[in-house]
Amino acid sequence: MTNPTATLLISCPDQQGLVAKIANFIYSNGGNIIHADQHTDFAAGLFLTRIEWQLSGFNLPRDLIGPAFNAIAQPLGAKWELHFSDTIPRIAIWVSRQDHCLFDLIWRHRAKEFIAEIPLIISNHNSLKPIAEQFGIDYHYIPITKENKAEQEIQQLELLQKYNIDLVVLAKYMQIVSEEFITKFPQIINIHHSFLPAFIGANPYHRAFERGVKIIGATAHYATTDLDAGPIIEQDVVRVSHRDTVEDLIRKGKDLERIVLARAVRSHLQNRVLVYGNRTVVFE
Amino acid sequence: MTNPTATLLISCPDQQGLVAKIANFIYSNGGNIIHADQHTDFAAGLFLTRIEWQLSGFNLPRDLIGPAFNAIAQPLGAKWELHFSDTIPRIAIWVSRQDHCLFDLIWRHRAKEFIAEIPLIISNHNSLKPIAEQFGIDYHYIPITKENKAEQEIQQLELLQKYNIDLVVLAKYMQIVSEEFITKFPQIINIHHSFLPAFIGANPYHRAFERGVKIIGATAHYATTDLDAGPIIEQDVVRVSHRDTVEDLIRKGKDLERIVLARAVRSHLQNRVLVYGNRTVVFE
């Protein structure tokens, strides 16, 4: 689909006629739906849907789509987001010393696996600066200590603002982001190198080895103020055995981290992820 | 959902307004949609959808739903099926000497993993008759030879008719069903013990061993006149190694066969499988 599309992500109390009312809104305005998926959580009494249609031939100008849909959404008590496929989101990648997720995201970006701009890398170390230069991405070195964390986060927030960042990807940043920060900038995807909720916190591979698990995993989730407890977007696992040392777990885990983080970022950028409570619906 | 539902499976040429028109049909008649999923195959220019709604409170009597929907379907050039959740489908399980898939289907049936009646087992051997008796299912022993195949298939068809069978499950039947038979009774799900299209035909595990593959699989598909080439409903795989003998592949494969066949039968019985061309859409 090269011609631009609009996508509505909607969640509202389950009730009769939702599919019809939403579809009619698109159809009556001459829109051609290219993707529609919905999910009803009967336990929660919640209806969630993603609907995408082509803008060419759609009768409403862009700036009127929101207000027009809102007239329908209000009486339904619906929460909704509207996205346009040609509005390119801007990503800041935060890293520490490890480069595998950074390299992977950059390669996928070049391969057009996801459509975004990556103007900014932030790190608490200098080690990955050469990669940033190699690919022409601004690199800001912001070391973190217990003492300076608060003020450094202010600097980080200023950078996100300056670069008009829509999404922060913690690509093995290995630092806890403060509650204050997340409250001010909630759009953060983190990759945790374990099959959450197993091994929350530090050194999951070492603890997985000590526990003698036969499978290890990785989890991509939205960062929340509760450590490693945010809504899970994607997880995957790989089999290990007694022959695998901690180093082997780390090596095998890197492949998981790259793929799981990439899938989560891609789903998010395609507006396929809808969060409700502490859960996600990922529309395929 | 204990109260009965109606399900429409629809495929038609892609065009504007399909979601709206179909949803309106349900909504305008007071139906409460509990599942709706659609897929557009842009290459084929085809729109495929599954929509399920509660019958309680629906204004149309059952016998008018079809005709009423047909008035909408005709101008769209849509093909459609209508199913009611309280019409219990009747299954005939066909087996040869191996009992694992038979046992598994019977257990899942007792565990209510799928809703159906299993009044009939047909086999070209006598070996599994005790299982049939144990669970009170009629068992018909119909030996097959090159010479008698044609007439035996007539007998098999008569049994399917007599027992009002809706679906034949080839649970390791190990015999090729003739073109004539399939033409007369097309609703047949087969489990093939390989990751199709690898190892079509006989002795797939032996050939998998000889080929030295590192993964084996199983495939559930609708039987067609073209051997092992019918529309695939479900597949799964398991890792093997040089340590696995042919016997190990057979043992590991049995777990795959059971699970893959059960998933396919369950999806079919829930009217989640839509065939187009030689492909299936399995609505989750």
Next chain:
Amino acid sequence: MTNPTATLLISCPDQQGLVAKIANFIYSNGGNIIHADQHTDFAAGLFLTRIEWQLSGFNLPRDLIGPAFNAIAQPLGAKWELHFSDTIPRIAIWVSRQDHCLFDLIWRHRAKEFIAEIPLIISNHNSLKPIAEQFGIDYHYIPITKENKAEQEIQQLELLQKYNIDLVVLAKYMQIVSEEFITKFPQIINIHHSFLPAFIGANPYHRAFERGVKIIGATAHYATTDLDAGPIIEQDVVRVSHRDTVEDLIRKGKDLERIVLARAVRSHLQNRVLVYGNRTVVFE
């Protein structure tokens, strides 16, 4: 291998010449090794090995193999177990109300997927008695309450003794076995319906649903006095999505539980599992 074999499971401090000394012991007595595998945990400085050889043509009578090998093992500081393949282990299966693991183990036993005798089923409910009768296995109903637990466990131990049980399989027993019991009878394999260490304790599927995980798992482990923290023998997982209700997780999980428990029991019965610390080596 129909003719009987002997298997040594050995763990000892890593040092030079271990492979040679052990192999020489077999070879010099005319033994034909059919399986040998070893693992060195360099972190723990521990050498672990499994070696299996044919008894036909072996010069030492069975009752002298142990003492003879001990003369080699002592100076090495080795711990060892000796098993003969024609000594059939006896299993007691403990169940509660769910039948899927019980059915599965019985089917696999009949299919000769593992060699053992299953003379005894113990349950805190009466519901599965018909299955026991159907397959001619003694069924003992031992209800458990906070008050009677201690005395009931004495009765359970007496039954294990009376039936000469070598291994207890907790096939969804859903009761915690006391420290006293485990100390007196340590050979217990449990299936836990989560990907441990995630969701230790009760209702793992409900908690997995609440946590919104994208993958669920099952874990077979040796029971220890520390709840769900014993050495892990086998784990496996299956992908789930937002469409899966708690009931779906339970249904999908049952397939995992059956397969994971069966693999663990089979490995244990083939003397392929060596426990050290809280970890297992599973020799393939």
Next chain:
Amino acid sequence: MTNPTATLLISCPDQQGLVAKIANFIYSNGGNIIHADQHTDFAAGLFLTRIEWQLSGFNLPRDLIGPAFNAIAQPLGAKWELHFSDTIPRIAIWVSRQDHCLFDLIWRHRAKEFIAEIPLIISNHNSLKPIAEQFGIDYHYIPITKENKAEQEIQQLELLQKYNIDLVVLAKYMQIVSEEFITKFPQIINIHHSFLPAFIGANPYHRAFERGVKIIGATAHYATTDLDAGPIIEQDVVRVSHRDTVEDLIRKGKDLERIVLARAVRSHLQNRVLVYGNRTVVFE
């Protein structure tokens, strides 16, 4: 293990005392075994083993290890290879237009996931030259046509000789290497973007889409004169659905190709792969 090791890969007719004789050879010369694994293919009557020991403290000088072991190997009718861990193998990566496997191998090499030198990239296109320059690897552009193939292969062979290449990795080279070439330089690992033996030859993803498979795979194998039929080293798969277009299969497949090829190359470089007949033993 930073201090150098020697590794023997041995295959010979199964007979008594093999483990003892081989282990004694190492032990009697003061070697400390750090890895030993063996496999017996009873059907083929073949014993295969990998044994690795530390060279420090080993009494035999390197140049005498081979001759000394040969004295033992001859009477056993054994075929064997001897490798030293500090002899760094040299790899030539062959590519066409796609860069994902090339990038991946270079990244893993930098991350020390495998120990080798990568002095040479050969391609039938110029497109990936910038990557070669970026990482300081010589890049030779050798276009291939039906007419010039024979002479170009001579040039390719000269380059392999000039650069002292031990292993050619076809990282999506998309060209068939001639029988003559393979006969002269047999050490070639190829990645095929399907789950072999399914979809041998061209456009496997398109054919997988047409066949409507629910799982796609990738296969790393040694190139032989028989197209896509060489000994399989590693395979892996990923689930797909009706929602996946051919482009989605290609994108998902790239992740498989990278991981499967990397695992195969790593196992080969660690001398863990033993080929017999058309099968491989991959010692973990």
